[in-house]
Amino acid sequence: MKKTSRIAPARVAQTLVYHAVMLAISAVFLLPFYWMAISAFKNNAEIFANPVLWFPDPIRLENLTALLTRDDFPFLRQFANSVFYALSVACAVCFSCSLAAYSFGCLRWRGRNLVFGLTVCALLLPGIVTFLPVYLGWTKLGLNGTYWPLIAPFFFGDAFFIFMLRQFFLGVPRELMDAARLDGASEFRIWWQIVLPQVRTPLIIVGLFAIVYTWNEFFGPLIYLQDRDEFPLSLGLFTFQAARAREWSISMTGALLTALPMVVLFLVTQRLFRQGLASSTLK
Amino acid sequence: MGAVQLLGVQKFFGTMEVIKGIDLRVDDGELVVFVGPSGCGKSTLLRMIAGLEDVDGGEVLISGVEVSGLAPAKRGVAMVFQNYALYPHMSAYDNLAYGLRRSGMARADVDSRVRETAALLQITDLLPRRPKAMSGGQRQRVAIGRAIVRKPEVFLFDEPLSNLDAALRVEMRSQIARLHQELKATMIFVTHDQVEAMTLADRIVVLNSGRVEQVGTPREVYHNPANLFVASFIGSPAMNLLPITRGEDGSILLESGEQMIWPGGKIDGPPGRALTLGLRPDRLSLVGSDQGQISGTVHLAEHLGDETILHVQTAAGRALTLKCDGDAPARLGDLVQIGLDLTGACLFDPDGRRVQ
Numbered sequence: 001m002k003k004t005s006r007i008a009p010a011r012v013a014q015t016l017v018y019h020a021v022m023l024a025i026s027a028v029f030l031l032p033f034y035w036m037a038i039s040a041f042k043n044n045a046e047i048f049a050n051p052v053l054w055f056p057d058p059i060r061l062e063n064l065t066a067l068l069t070r071d072d073f074p075f076l077r078q079f080a081n082s083v084f085y086a087l088s089v090a091c092a093v094c095f096s097c098s099l100a101a102y103s104f105g106c107l108r109w110r111g112r113n114l115v116f117g118l119t120v121c122a123l124l125l126p127g128i129v130t131f132l133p134v135y136l137g138w139t140k141l142g143l144n145g146t147y148w149p150l151i152a153p154f155f156f157g158d159a160f161f162i163f164m165l166r167q168f169f170l171g172v173p174r175e176l177m178d179a180a181r182l183d184g185a186s187e188f189r190i191w192w193q194i195v196l197p198q199v200r201t202p203l204i205i206v207g208l209f210a211i212v213y214t215w216n217e218f219f220g221p222l223i224y225l226q227d228r229d230e231f232p233l234s235l236g237l238f239t240f241q242a243a244r245a246r247e248w249s250i251s252m253t254g255a256l257l258t259a260l261p262m263v264v265l266f267l268v269t270q271r272l273f274r275q276g277l278a279s280s281t282l283k
Numbered sequence: 284m285g286a287v288q289l290l291g292v293q294k295f296f297g298t299m300e301v302i303k304g305i306d307l308r309v310d311d312g313e314l315v316v317f318v319g320p321s322g323c324g325k326s327t328l329l330r331m332i333a334g335l336e337d338v339d340g341g342e343v344l345i346s347g348v349e350v351s352g353l354a355p356a357k358r359g360v361a362m363v364f365q366n367y368a369l370y371p372h373m374s375a376y377d378n379l380a381y382g383l384r385r386s387g388m389a390r391a392d393v394d395s396r397v398r399e400t401a402a403l404l405q406i407t408d409l410l411p412r413r414p415k416a417m418s419g420g421q422r423q424r425v426a427i428g429r430a431i432v433r434k435p436e437v438f439l440f441d442e443p444l445s446n447l448d449a450a451l452r453v454e455m456r457s458q459i460a461r462l463h464q465e466l467k468a469t470m471i472f473v474t475h476d477q478v479e480a481m482t483l484a485d486r487i488v489v490l491n492s493g494r495v496e497q498v499g500t501p502r503e504v505y506h507n508p509a510n511l512f513v514a515s516f517i518g519s520p521a522m523n524l525l526p527i528t529r530g531e532d533g534s535i536l537l538e539s540g541e542q543m544i545w546p547g548g549k550i551d552g553p554p555g556r557a558l559t560l561g562l563r564p565d566r567l568s569l570v571g572s573d574q575g576q577i578s579g580t581v582h583l584a585e586h587l588g589d590e591t592i593l594h595v596q597t598a599a600g601r602a603l604t605l606k607c608d609g610d611a612p613a614r615l616g617d618l619v620q621i622g623l624d625l626t627g628a629c630l631f632d633p634d635g636r637r638v639q
Binding site: 173175176178179180181182183184185189194197198 | 330333334335354355356360361362364365366368369370371372381382385386429433
């Protein structure tokens with residue numbers, strides 16, 4: 001006899017309500033992004049038109065040309081600065097934090113847990129607390145106005161990423177490292193040739209987190225950089241909006257192109273992002 | 284090949300002493316097996332010889348050279364791990380070649396050495412494969428190959444067969460025995476499997492709580508245990524231990540009141556001396572009514588085909604194990620009479636020391 005599966009009406013209603021609520025919440029979060037995206041293809045009058053134009057008509061691609069050719073907003077230059085800044089920090093973080101995590105997770109030395117505890121305590125310390133002495137230090141070194149103060153600290157690790165990577169390093173079998181020691185590998189070589197290949201995915205996750213964090217970073221560049229040609233996009237967009245408050249369409253086009261790389265990055269690597277978030281909280 | 288000598292070796296984890304001043308000599312070309320219960324320190328001791336654990340006291344000598352301060356790679360040892368510890372991102376070839384490359388060997392020499400070792404272990408066809416594309420037995424052969432390829436003075440095996448199924452374990456055991464014969468190498472093998480220990484070892488070192496309880500050939504350790512611990516640990520099923528007292532005439536007085544003559548004549552010591560009698564399960568047998576020294580109830584019968592292991596509870600509440608013929612008639616719940624054959628029996632004093 002043919003079996004038919006029947007879903008209880010109450011269950012159907014529950015599912016419908018659940019999805020309706022989730023869609024409504026999603027719409028609230030997506031609305032500003034959608035508004036930014038359609039505004040990038042309107043002129044100022046269309047942006048503030050009443051009634052609201054929910055889709056740009058016509059699609060004004062000239063905003064894009066205008067953005068890329070303006071003298072007072074070196075978008076491409078600042079885009080390149082952001083790419084350089086984000087990739088440098090990602091490389092620095094992956095290098096330094098994986099070394100520290102290897103030490104905390106794979107090596108045994110006296111005081112290891114204490115030092116790791118202190119490192120994790122750094123997570124609780126707001127950056128603003130140490131800002132002034134650090135700023136004075138870089139000023140004394142004469143490196144204000146360069147990317148050194150923004151990138152160099154990441155070569156000395158970051159508490160959150162060290163903590164996150166250590167969780168993964170703890171999962172690497174100790175025997176692998178022992179075997180490499182018996183094979184005559186130095187600790188640095190073990191880290192580089194044996195352990196890092198085992199934590200390749202977590203390392204990529206950390207790199208992605210670092211890129212997203214740096215791409216959106218605003219306070220550091222605001223404090224240390226003075227030359228507009230040196231600004232990353234986060235700061236460049238802000239200074240443009242501050243100076244040209246009425247040019248909403250260009251601002252929105254800039255905002256869209258600034259956000260777009262991170263959106264694409266997230267869509268391409270969202271599985272890794274979810275994995276990273278789960279592992280940093282659950283392990 | 285090299286001899287290994289341990290002189291008063293100690294190891295502390297925090298304030299806890301886990302290796303308590305061990306003295307031991309493993310001769311050149313000998314295969315010595317460390318056995319003991321979990322946590323007795325056998326793997327720690329092996330790792331100390333390898334240089335993977337610091338030596339907190341005493342000396343470790345390999346080929347007469349003190350190596351306690353040397354890095355693992357400088358000691359001339361190679362180790363095979365329980366979980367194989369093959370580098371997962373490298374092919375079997377690269378796993379074998381890694382140590383040779385680290386030692387600065389020329390590429391052509393590395394290649395010939397790897398292929399020679401692969402031929403010896405019949406793993407040539409596995410060389411391009413990564414570990415995840417191999418079975419457990421194949422991985423273990425590659426792991427052994429990685430140890431052999433470096434031509435070390437001493438081979439260290441840390442429970443290398445524990446992750447294999449029963450059939451493969453027997454095959455690998457015979458392969459290790461064959462390698463020992465061919466290479467004439469000094470080997471130290473850690474296991475908790477008594478069959479491995481008994482079949483492989485030239486000598487067995489029984490460890491307990493960080494101390495050496497006895498060192499001897501498998502036969503010595505089995506037939507002449509130095510103390511109660513070794514007697515109860517070595518042998519499967521374990522030795523039966525019965526409390527007895529010395530009779531007026533030097534005989535044995537069992538708990539049941541039965542009197543027996545000690546094979547050697549008399550038991551040493553004063554009358555009434557409390558002792559423990561140790562008897563292997565094959566020295567106990569089922570006998571007809573009124574012929575046995577002990578009676579009890581069968582509460583488990585393990586039929587293994589050619590033999591049956593009977594677990595019997597005596598009237599005094601003692602658990603005894605008997606090794607009988609495969610067709611032994613006893614069944615669960617049967618009241619049985621047990622005869623004791625004191626040939627090869629052991630006597631231990633209350634401190635657990637063997638006295639006779």
